[in-house]
């Protein structure tokens with residue numbers, strides 16, 4: 166992909182865009198690979214309401230970027246249809262309704278940060294105030310720096326400013342916080358929260374389970390070119406339904422713990438035992454009855470990572486040539 170943002174001149178128009186945020190219907194796309202076609206996206210159906218913040222979560226090669234490229238009209242689908250704010254992707258971009266922050270693409274050289282944000286603002290019919298955007302993206306201290314003199318995290322923040330300055334209705338972000346440090350990531354998501362609170366639609370791809378969990382209203386799990394789970398972060402976790410009980414117990418027989426009702430797996434981690442449960446209510450009752458001396462007892466819902474691993478395990482055969490890697 167050649168550009169970190171989509172920013173096109175738009176005819177001035179005050180008409181509110183109609184329709185759902187994004188509709189993807191039976192989208193499919195494959196690429197030629199060394200051992201046959203790589204089926205990057207294999208029939209994705211998704212409707213994203215306006216105002217939703219949706220995380221596309223999946224491991225490397227799941228098809229997130231290809232889906233995003235089709236959503237933005239940068240890649241033509243082999244099959245299926247895309248509608249963005251009631252229009253074709255191209256028309257939505259032309260109207261200045263969509264901005265994107267993609268994984269690749271450099272910044273314009275020979276300009277300073279502030280100039281670049283101002284130049285981009287001039288492409289849009291109703292841009293945001295440049296100083297406000299510089300402040301939102303945490304760029305005030307480096308506003309007069311040349312774009313060639315920035316760290317990876319600073320480049321990401323500039324790209325974020327460029328995506329925000331057009332005040333789009335839909336913001337599409339492909340792994341936006343890669344290269345940001347923890348503080349930068351935190352500030353980024355705080356700003357995104359403010360953006361989404363104005364009723365804007367946000368779609369972002371991420372490997373970071375905690376980001377999807379903390380920021381999205383809805384998590385769409387993708388694996389091997391398909392949607393394998395879809396719901397709120399809590400619903401996705403409930404799809405698996407597993408909970409973990411952790412307790413400190415002296416002199417306990419792990420095999421006996423494994424035989425307790427509702428317990429699937431029992432492990433020892435230092436002083437504690439950890440029980441992975443299919444029925445945590447039954448398991449905790451049985452555990453406390455058998456071991457009234459148990460202390461430091463904690464029950465936790467499954468993380469998204471566990472949900473992801475269970476939902477994608479042996480779902481279907483891998484796409485030809487598609488590398489399967491673990492989520493971070």
Ligand SMILES: Nc1ncnc2c1ncn2[C@@H]1O[C@H](COP(=O)(O)OP(=O)(O)OP(=O)(O)O)[C@@H](O)[C@H]1O
Pocket residue numbers: 196197203204205206223224225226227228229230231232372486487488
């Ligand atoms: N232009 C292309 N040519 C050939 N294969 C491609 C191309 N683009 C994507 N692919 C392949 O399609 C599959 C899906 O890739 P895609 O980039 O959409 O996944 P992803 O979920 O975004 O992964 P990542 O998290 O690593 O960015 C991968 O196997 C990838 O190698």
